[in-house]
Amino acid sequence: MGHDECRHLLDELSPYLDGEVSETVCAEIEQHLSDCENCRVMVDTLRKTVYLYRNMPQPEMPEQVRERLYKKLDLTEFFLPQAS
Amino acid sequence: MSDAITEEDLLERIRNGDQAACALCIELYGTQVYRLALRLMKNEADAEDVMQETFLNAYKSIDKFEGRSGLSTWLYRIAYNAAMMRLRRPSPYTLSIDETLQQDSPLTVPKQLFDWCCLPEKDFETSEVREFLEESIQELPEKLRVAFILRELEGLSTQESADALGISADAVKKRLHRGRLWLRERLSDYFVEQQIPG
Ligand SMILES: [Zn+2]
Numbered sequence: 403m404g405h406d407e408c409r410h411l412l413d414e415l416s417p418y419l420d421g422e423v424s425e426t427v428c429a430e431i432e433q434h435l436s437d438c439e440n441c442r443v444m445v446d447t448l449r450k451t452v453y454l455y456r457n458m459p460q461p462e463m464p465e466q467v468r469e470r471l472y473k474k475l476d477l478t479e480f481f482l483p484q485a486s
Numbered sequence: 487m488s489d490a491i492t493e494e495d496l497l498e499r500i501r502n503g504d505q506a507a508c509a510l511c512i513e514l515y516g517t518q519v520y521r522l523a524l525r526l527m528k529n530e531a532d533a534e535d536v537m538q539e540t541f542l543n544a545y546k547s548i549d550k551f552e553g554r555s556g557l558s559t560w561l562y563r564i565a566y567n568a569a570m571m572r573l574r575r576p577s578p579y580t581l582s583i584d585e586t587l588q589q590d591s592p593l594t595v596p597k598q599l600f601d602w603c604c605l606p607e608k609d610f611e612t613s614e615v616r617e618f619l620e621e622s623i624q625e626l627p628e629k630l631r632v633a634f635i636l637r638e639l640e641g642l643s644t645q646e647s648a649d650a651l652g653i654s655a656d657a658v659k660k661r662l663h664r665g666r667l668w669l670r671e672r673l674s675d676y677f678v679e680q681q682i683p684g
Contacts, residue, residue: 416663443601444670450603451670454610455638458619463520467534471512474538475545480509 407434408441419449493557500548508545515558516541518640519565525635526569528624536572540565555649559642562650566632573628602677609680622672626665633658634665 411434417423418431435442465484472481491510499507516537523536543564544551551560609615626634636647637658644662648655 412667413663416659416666440599443599443603446601446603447674448666448670451673452638452666454615454619454673455623455634455669458616460639461521461524461620463517463537464530467520467530467537468512468516470534471516471538471541472509475508475512475541477505477509477512480506 408438411441412444415445415448419445419452494553497548497551497553497557500545508541511544511557512541515561518558519561522562522565522632522635522640523569525623525639526566526628526632527572532572536565536568539568543568555646559646559650562636562640562642563652566650600674600678600681602674602681605677609677618673618676622669625672626668630661630665630668633661634669637662638666 411431414423414427414431418428423431435445468484469481472478496507496511496514500511519540520533520537523540524530524533527533527536540561544561551557555563623631623635623639632651633647636642636650637644642650644655644658647658647662651658
């Protein structure tokens with residue numbers, strides 16, 4: 403398997419994972435993947451990377467930070483403590 | 487945006503100096519602004535400053551908001567600019583490695599072959615992994631980082647991200663792709679290391 407083909411594929415991987423490539427390109431990629439273990443691992447792990455990030459817990463704004471923001475903006479009278 | 491009030495109404499009220507509307511705006515968008523600031527600034531104190539500056543600037547310049555992009559996108563843009571201003575302030579102690587990274591150099595095919603994607607699910611759910619994921623974002627080169635955050639973590643579309651960053655949609659796509667590849671490499675190193683019995 404030509405190294406060039408793998409490198410070419412690498413550029414297309416995000417559009418491929420995001421479903422943004424044409425049917426022709428998609429078929430080409432899948433053909434290559436069926437022959438190339440390297441690229442298959444690459445796709446699997448890239449997809450997993452995206453998945454892990456999309457599903458990771460998001461940091462929250464701490465309550466005191468929120469309170470200080472209200473204060474800074476002169477909006478203290480509108481501050482409502484967050485129900486926990 | 488809640489059903490109770492449209493973005494247009496909210497803007498109108500903020501423009502008229504309605505403080506309750508300003509407070510509502512914080513409730514709607516404060517957390518997302520804070521998250522972006524935190525991931526760009528890498529510490530809570532600076533993130534808080536950036537967030538405060540973002541809302542101060544937003545309310546001050548609300549008349550300049552044209553509504554081409556949504557209010558949320560506009561706030562991201564202000565926050566991003568505020569963060570960049572701070573990060574670019576020259577400091578004798580920090581040296582930005584971002585500038586030295588050649589972001590347009592051709593991609594190289596990684597040699598990393600371990601297929602860690604199918605490890606047991608519990609291996610991904612530890613707090614250590616979560617911390618590693620978060621730390622890795624913060625180590626991404628700046629331009630890749632912000633594109634990755636907006637697209638992948640904040641769920642903006644390509645066009646919204648482009649509007650927030652003032653770059654083309656194509657550039658967003660490239661940066662997102664490079665960001666993903668960069669993070670994949672890091673995670674590969676991490677999970678390979680985890681497999682070595684010690
Ligand atoms: Zn290949």
